[in-house]
Every structure is written in structure tokens, then in C-alpha cells.
Amino acid sequence: MSTEYDVTETLDVKGLSCPMPVVQTKQAVDELDADDVLEVVATDSGSVSDLSGWADSTAGVELLGQEEGEAGGEAVYRHYVRVTE
Amino acid sequence: MSADTDPTAESANASGDVADAASVEELRAQVEALRSELSDLRSAVDADGGDDTRRMTIIATKGTLDMAYPPLILASTAAAFGWDVVVFHTFWGLDILHEERSKKLKLSAVGNPSMPMPNAVASLPFMDDAATWYMNKKIADNGTATIDELIETSLDMGVDLQACQMTIDLMDYDEDEFRDGVTVGVGAATALQHMADADVQLFV
Structure with missing residues (x-):
């Protein structure tokens, strides 16, 4: 899938529900360097609000964008998080 | 004038x-x-450090499957926010951290108006087991993390899971029966000390 972001790594949290998409995103971000972009692929509809809330109040990350799509008849949410420090 | x-x-x-x-x-x-x-x-x-790290203290007092979730979900999420988190487990809350008992947390069928059966039926033998089995099935189907996964994740992320020493003794548990990484030998004063400086304090 083409994306406007220069993705460094993709985290697949499809099938997982709250709080795992946020928790695993944080764990993945901790492994990345400044300016890296993490793509998070989730099926949890709550992840849209949760990840933007998390990015808003967490130092060192910036939410570049969120996209809603579909794969195999299932809604898929893609989140792009940039590491800022 | x-x-x-x-x-x-x-x-x-x-x-x-x-x-x-x-x-x-x-x-x-x-x-x-x-x-x-x-x-x-x-x-x-x-x-004081002058940093703006937020702190949360949760007191976990319940040992049923449903009540074990909220403290662990909030604790692991807060850790993902970079917060400094302590969960102080006391009374039946200790079962969440107990190596053996944490694997057998149950849902009570009795006294829960949301259960699709009257109390008279819910109090029959093995109804708690049936309700627990059903809940665990729903948890698996929904992709909800298990209690075990949430504890491991919380510990990995630096959450301080504390087991109240007085209730460990009261319930005849042994410090060795708790999961690795759990803080034992702490009491109310330790919990209060963290609560006094916490931005969020919850009693579950």
C-alpha cells in the first residue's frame, strides 16, 4: 500500500484490543530513533481516539496522520507516528 | 469652608x-x-527533579476476573504515556499477582444484575465456573489481552506492582508465591507516600 509517509517500520496490532495497540506502539517507538516513522496497523476502532490521545500527551512523538481503510472485509486503521527525539 | x-x-x-x-x-x-x-x-x-512526569497510584483490592482488568489496563496505558505508576495490591487484589491464583481468577455469577440469569440460578454449583469460562472465551474472541499478558507488559514497562505485606500475612500467602518482579514488603505508608505526589489516585 502506498503512503505519503516515509515509513521506517510497521507494527501489526490487528486483532488486538485496548490497551495493546497503544502499549505496543510505545514499546515499538522506544526502539526507534529520532525522525523515524512508525506505521501502526490496527483493527480496533478505539485505536483512532486512543493513539491520537496518546500521541498528544506523550513527549517525543508526533502523530502525522491516521487513515481508515479496509482489508478482507474488515476495517483497518493505519496510524503514522514520528519519533521527535 | x-x-x-x-x-x-x-x-x-x-x-x-x-x-x-x-x-x-x-x-x-x-x-x-x-x-x-x-x-x-x-x-x-x-x-524535586523539576520534571513534569505524571504519577498515578492505583489501589487494587478485588480479585475477580472482571475487577482485575481495570487497574492493569490503566497501569499499562499510563506507562505507555511515560507516567510513573504504582499499583498497590491488597486483600483479594493480591490474587492478581499470585503466581498460581492469578491463573484462576473467576467471575462471580451471583449478585451481578448484568448476568442473564436470576441469583437463585446463579448460585447453583459450578455457575461461577460457567460464567468464568464464558468470559474467558469472550476475552479470547475479542483479542483482549489476558491478565497474564497485562501483568507481563506492565512489569516490562516499569510499572511498580506492589503486594501489601500485611495482607500477604493475613491471607497466609508467602512472598515467594508472587510473580517475579512484584514488590513485596510494603505497607500503607509506602502507598500513601506515592499517592501524596500522584496526579491520579484510584481505588478499585
């Missing part, structure tokens, strides 16, 4: 100037006092 010829008005003016001078001095002294107080406070804040 003409003021310019009134000698008492003259003297009142003169003493007014003196009073003004005195109050200016007083104000100066007060400003100085406030300045030094502010600088004391500043250094106290700096000594």
Missing part, C-alpha cells in the same frame, strides 16, 4: 506624606520577602 487657611489641614497633609513614605518602605520589604520566598520555592521545585 476654605482649606488654604485651615492649619489643621496643613498638618494632616504633612503627616500623610510621612505615612506614605512609611507604607512604601513596608511594601518594599514585603516585595523583598515575596521575592525570597519565590526563589526558595523555585529551588525546591528544582530539587
Whole structure:
């Protein structure tokens, strides 16, 4: 899938529900360097609000964008998080 | 009445100037006092680390499957926010951290109006087991993390899971029966100390 972001790594949290998409995103971000972009692929509809809330109040990350799509008849949410420090 | 010829008005003016001078001095002294107080406070804040890390303390007192979730979900999420988190487990909350008992947390079928059965039926033998089995099935189907996964994740992310020493003794548990990484040997004073500085305090 083409994306406007220069993705460094993709985290697949499809099938997982709250709080795992946020928790695993944080764990993945901790492994990345400044300016890296993490793509998070989730099926949890709550992840849209949760990840933007998390990015808003967490130092060192910036939410570049969120996209809603579909794969195999299932809604898929893609989140792009940039590491800022 | 003409003021310019009134000698008492003259003297009142003169003493007014003196009073003004005195109050200016007083104000100066007060400003100085406030300045030094502010600088004391500043250094106290700096000594405190001066960082804006948020803190959360949760007291977990329940050991049923449904009540084990909220503390662990909030704790692991807060850790993902970079918060400093302590969960203080006491009474039945200890079962969440107990190596053996945490694997067998149950849902009570009785006394829960949301259960699709009357209490008279819910109190029959094995109804708790049936309700627990059903809940665990729903958890698996929904992709909800298990209690085990949430505890491991919380510990990995630096959450301090504490087991109250007084209730460990009261319930006849042994410190060795708790999961690795759990803090034992702590009491109410430890919990209060963290709560006093916490931005969020919850009792579950």
C-alpha cells in the first residue's frame, strides 16, 4: 500500500484490543530513533481516539496522520507516528 | 469652608506624606520577602527533579476476573504515556499477582444484575465456573489481552506492582508465591507516600 509517509517500520496490532495497540506502539517507538516513522496497523476502532490521545500527551512523538481503510472485509486503521527525539 | 487657611489641614497633609513614605518602605520589604520566598520555592521545585512526569497510584483490592482488568489496563496505558505508576495490591487484589491464583481468577455469577440469569440460578454449583469460562472465551474472541499478558507488559514497562505485606500475612500467602518482579514488603505508608505526589489516585 502506498503512503505519503516515509515509513521506517510497521507494527501489526490487528486483532488486538485496548490497551495493546497503544502499549505496543510505545514499546515499538522506544526502539526507534529520532525522525523515524512508525506505521501502526490496527483493527480496533478505539485505536483512532486512543493513539491520537496518546500521541498528544506523550513527549517525543508526533502523530502525522491516521487513515481508515479496509482489508478482507474488515476495517483497518493505519496510524503514522514520528519519533521527535 | 476654605482649606488654604485651615492649619489643621496643613498638618494632616504633612503627616500623610510621612505615612506614605512609611507604607512604601513596608511594601518594599514585603516585595523583598515575596521575592525570597519565590526563589526558595523555585529551588525546591528544582530539587524535586523539576520534571513534569505524571504519577498515578492505583489501589487494587478485588480479585475477580472482571475487577482485575481495570487497574492493569490503566497501569499499562499510563506507562505507555511515560507516567510513573504504582499499583498497590491488597486483600483479594493480591490474587492478581499470585503466581498460581492469578491463573484462576473467576467471575462471580451471583449478585451481578448484568448476568442473564436470576441469583437463585446463579448460585447453583459450578455457575461461577460457567460464567468464568464464558468470559474467558469472550476475552479470547475479542483479542483482549489476558491478565497474564497485562501483568507481563506492565512489569516490562516499569510499572511498580506492589503486594501489601500485611495482607500477604493475613491471607497466609508467602512472598515467594508472587510473580517475579512484584514488590513485596510494603505497607500503607509506602502507598500513601506515592499517592501524596500522584496526579491520579484510584481505588478499585
